[in-house]
Amino acid sequence: MKLRLPDYYKKFKCIADRCSDNCCIGWEICIDEKTMEFYNSVTGEFGKRLRDNIKNGSFMLCGERCPFLNDDNLCDIIINLGENRLCGICTEHPRYYGWYGDVKEGGIGLCCEEAARIILEYGNSGNFFEEDIPCEQTEDVDGEIYDFLFRARENIFRFLERKDISFADKVSSLFDYGEKIQDGLDFEVYDVSSVEKSDYSAGEAQIESFVCAFEDFEAIDQSWNDALEKLKGKALVVNEKYLTNIFIYFVWRYFMKAVYDGDVFSKISLGAISAAMIALMAEGEDEESYVKAAKLYSKEIEYSEENLAMMLENCYTESGFSAENLVNLLS
Numbered sequence: 001m002k003l004r005l006p007d008y009y010k011k012f013k014c015i016a017d018r019c020s021d022n023c024c025i026g027w028e029i030c031i032d033e034k035t036m037e038f039y040n041s042v043t044g045e046f047g048k049r050l051r052d053n054i055k056n057g058s059f060m061l062c063g064e065r066c067p068f069l070n071d072d073n074l075c076d077i078i079i080n081l082g083e084n085r086l087c088g089i090c091t092e093h094p095r096y097y098g099w100y101g102d103v104k105e106g107g108i109g110l111c112c113e114e115a116a117r118i119i120l121e122y123g124n125s126g127n128f129f130e131e132d133i134p135c136e137q138t139e140d141v142d143g144e145i146y147d148f149l150f151r152a153r154e155n156i157f158r159f160l161e162r163k164d165i166s167f168a169d170k171v172s173s174l175f176d177y178g179e180k181i182q183d184g185l186d187f188e189v190y191d192v193s194s195v196e197k198s199d200y201s202a203g204e205a206q207i208e209s210f211v212c213a214f215e216d217f218e219a220i221d222q223s224w225n226d227a228l229e230k231l232k233g234k235a236l237v238v239n240e241k242y243l244t245n246i247f248i249y250f251v252w253r254y255f256m257k258a259v260y261d262g263d264v265f266s267k268i269s270l271g272a273i274s275a276a277m278i279a280l281m282a283e284g285e286d287e288e289s290y291v292k293a294a295k296l297y298s299k300e301i302e303y304s305e306e307n308l309a310m311m312l313e314n315c316y317t318e319s320g321f322s323a324e325n326l327v328n329l330l331s
Contacts, residue, residue, distance in 0.1 A: 003133045004105045006252060008122040012095075012108045012115055017073045021113055021295065023093055024066040024075065026221070029059045035087040046080045099138035100146060100256055107253060110246075110298035116291045123245040126157025126252060141259045148190040149264070152181045153255050159195035160244055160251075167243045168331040171272050173198045175323040178268035185262055205328040208232045209320035210276065217300065217307045224300045227281055236279040236329060242290045243330070246278055247271040269315035272326045274301070279330070 031039070036057065039050045053060050053067040060067060068076040077086060094112035098105050108115035156177070160170055177195045184190055211231045219225050250271035258264045274297065281293035301307050315321045 001133050001135045002103045002130050004103060004128050004130050006107050006123065007125070007127045007129060008118050009107060009129075011118050011122065015114050019073075019113060022069065022073055023112065024069040024073075024090075026064045028061065029066065029087065029089055031057055031059070032088040035085070038085065042081070046076075050077075096253065098253075098256065099136065100259055101138060101141040101143070102135070103146075104133065104136065104138070105252075105256065107249070109253075109302060110249065110294045111303055113291050113295050116294045116298075117287060119249050120242045120245050120287055120290055120294070123248050124241065125161055126154065126248060139260070144190055145185065146256075146259050148184065148192060149181070149256055149259055151192040152177075152184075152264075153251060155192065155195050156251055156255070157248060160248055165197060166331075167238070167240045167247075167275075168202075168327055169197060169200075170244070171247070171275075171330055172200045172323075172327045174268055175272070175327070178265045182264045185258070185264060200324075200327055202331045203324065203328050205331070206320060206325050207234070207280070207329065209318075210325060210329060211280070211320070213314060213318040213320040214277070217310060218304060220300050220304055220307075221296070223296060227296060231280050234280060236276065237282045237285055237289065238279055238330070239282075239285045239290060242287070243275045243279060246275045246294065250274050263312070266312040266315050269321060269323070269326075270311060272323075272330070273311065273315060273321055276326055276329045 031054065036054075039047075039054065041047075042050055066075075070076050070079075075086070075090075077090075083091075094109040094115050095106055096109050108118065110116045110119060156174060159165075159173065159177075162170070165173075173195055176198045180193070184192075211228060214228060217224075251267070254270055255264070255267045258267055278290065278293045278297050281297060282289040283292070301311055319325065
């Protein structure tokens with residue numbers, strides 16, 4: 001089996017107490033069976049503490065904090081047992097994976113500020129590396145459809161790398177390309193052409209309708225509602241490099257899922273919507289402003305199955321999410 005990861009993947013390392021956020025606060029952590037078996041075998045005072053703070057296969061939060069997050073925001077499990085004794089979720093976060101037949105793809109997620117910095121700085125291509133790993137149980141895919149989508153994604157990456165085209169032009173062109181690829185899937189014509197630059201006439205951006213389209217999403221954190229209140233009269237803060245890298249991230253993470261659901265267009269829309277919203281939420285063009293916005297957006301949308309599903313559905317129904325409005329927003 002092949003494991004395929006973006007080139008920047010190996011740059012990530014948790015910055016622990018130097019992080020302004022903490023992934024051990026506010027999340028319910030389920031413990032996998034193998035780790036639970038080990039925790040039940042730990043002796044002494046720390047073993048008792050482990051078992052006293054686990055209920056129904058999850059850590060019992062103290063308020064919003066993991067019970068093993070100490071006053072220095074360091075993990076007492078790592079301190080007492082070693083990093084290799086963390087449960088699966090704690091070990092992998094913010095990494096993610098997708099399985100496509102004999103290929104496993106992965107990356108690091110925008111919900112983590114250090115991962116977001118790496119993506120914004122180094123995610124400017126769809127380059128990846130591969131390594132062989134033991135086979136894992138996965139769902140079979142149609143090889144012809146997989147190859148078709150993989151080649152289309154490669155074309156998208158190459159187009160997004162172009163320096164002679166504005167980001168708004170890239171988005172407009174990729175909406176047109178997404179329709180072609182969608183037609184190819186729908187009519188089983190698996191010929192992949194390169195992305196062509198399309199022309200559009202810029203119009204007035206409907207910022208309020210764009211922001212209002214997010215109001216029905218479940219708020220994971222109150223800071224999301226607070227952020228929405230500030231956006232309706234705000235202009236986008238456009239940093240072409242960061243917007244391009246954000247779009248590439250979403251294409252890398254979600255585009256190939258169309259091999260299962262047959263929906264290419266929503267994956268293109270997701271990239272454009274996400275780039276526009278992060279740019280709107282950013283307080284400046286600098287990296288830290290974009291990191292802060294990307295982290296909040298990713299937590300709200302990517303780490304809620306309900307919100308992500310709603311986003312992919314709403315890209316067809318919400319006027320604020322229309323291709324025309326998104327291109328106007330990003331112009």
